[in-house]
Amino acid sequence: MENLYPVFINLKYKKVCIIGGGRIAARKLEGLLQSEAVITIISPTLMESIFPYVNSGLVHWIQKSFELSDIEDAFYIISATNDPHVSSELRKGVSPSQLINFADDYSSSNVIVPSVVRRGRLAIAVTTSGASPSLSKKIKKDLEAIYSKDYEDYVEFLMEKRSYIQESVNDTDKRRKLLSLLVEDPIFRTEEREKRFQKIYKKINNNCE
Numbered sequence: 303m304e305n306l307y308p309v310f311i312n313l314k315y316k317k318v319c320i321i322g323g324g325r326i327a328a329r330k331l332e333g334l335l336q337s338e339a340v341i342t343i344i345s346p347t348l349m350e351s352i353f354p355y356v357n358s359g360l361v362h363w364i365q366k367s368f369e370l371s372d373i374e375d376a377f378y379i380i381s382a383t384n385d386p387h388v389s390s391e392l393r394k395g396v397s398p399s400q401l402i403n404f405a406d407d408y409s410s411s412n413v414i415v416p417s418v419v420r421r422g423r424l425a426i427a428v429t430t431s432g433a434s435p436s437l438s439k440k441i442k443k444d445l446e447a448i449y450s451k452d453y454e455d456y457v458e459f460l461m462e463k464r465s466y467i468q469e470s471v472n473d474t475d476k477r478r479k480l481l482s483l484l485v486e487d488p489i490f491r492t493e494e495r496e497k498r499f500q501k502i503y504k505k506i507n508n509n510c511e
């Protein structure tokens with residue numbers, strides 16, 4: 303499974319089942335909380351840090367040992383227990399059309415959880431295809447330094463200008479040119495980037511008319 307196909311999945315309203323309630327389950331849960339998925343944890347025990355999410359109703363906890371019937375209608379399953387029996391049951395019982403991540407078994411998984419840098423709408427995901435989670439984490443840290451928090455706002459600006467350009471510039475070449483010029487040298491100060499936008503916008507429209 304080295305040629306992994308990268309996608310970002312919209313999990314809103316999808317049923318996600320996490321088996322196990324320990325340290326790793328808690329980490330995988332962190333990555334899911336913003337997704338608006340319908341999350342159920344199946345586990346006899348739960349780590350302290352997960353309780354607030356259960357108490358607030360964000361996560362449903364079924365306090366029991368895993369059985370195959372628990373995952374019948376799940377869209378995405380995360381197996382994160384310390385019980386090898388759970389993994390072997392899952393390998394036998396999961397449907398080929400279900401998404402499944404084994405925290406302890408890369409080769410049986412059809413989903414691998416990456417390291418992620420998030421800056422609002424900008425998301426950068428890193429995987430080493432199971433080779434070295436530590437390297438993924440290090441590369442994420444490197445990227446965090448390059449793509450500062452300022453990008454969150456900057457990406458919102460780009461989205462707004464892109465939609466304006468799509469509405470106001472009919473010529474495809476001009477539109478492409480404008481959109482690519484806009485990202486050449488990121489500017490984070492609101493006033494400066496607005497001026498720069500106006501300048502590029504005028505230049506492109508005048509030159510090509």
Ligand SMILES: C[C@@]1(CC(=O)O)c2cc3[nH]c(cc4nc(cc5[nH]c(cc(n2)[C@H]1CCC(=O)O)[C@@](C)(CC(=O)O)[C@@H]5CCC(=O)O)C(CC(=O)O)=C4CCC(=O)O)c(CCC(=O)O)c3CC(=O)O
Nearest residue numbers: 405406408414415416417429430431432434435436438439
């Ligand atoms: C295959 C994969 C399956 C999956 O879980 O999706 C997997 C598997 C395993 N990880 C193990 C160990 C560690 N994992 C981490 C950290 C992360 N692991 C994550 C993903 C993945 N881990 C997938 C591949 C990702 C890729 O392709 O790069 C991250 C990216 C995402 C996340 O988990 O949220 C997250 C970083 C989050 C961040 O950016 O902060 C650390 C470091 C730490 O904890 O600080 C260690 C210890 C150091 C080391 O081993 O490198 C072990 C051995 C367990 C044991 O020894 O018992 C296995 C099992 C095995 O290898 O078979």
Ligand SMILES: NC(=O)C1=CN([C@@H]2O[C@H](COP(=O)(O)OP(=O)(O)OC[C@H]3O[C@@H](n4cnc5c(N)ncnc54)[C@H](O)[C@@H]3O)[C@@H](O)[C@H]2O)C=CC1
Nearest residue numbers: 322323324325326327345347367368382383384385405406
């Ligand atoms: N993918 C990754 O990044 C990493 C994966 N791992 C692996 O992840 C797995 C979990 O590790 P931790 O969370 O640290 O373990 P942990 O011991 O903290 O938690 C295990 C959890 O599984 C639950 N559990 C045990 N038997 C169960 C059953 N039959 N049904 C349902 N739940 C059950 C326990 O009650 C507990 O909540 C281990 O196999 C470990 O090797 C470990 C480190 C990193």
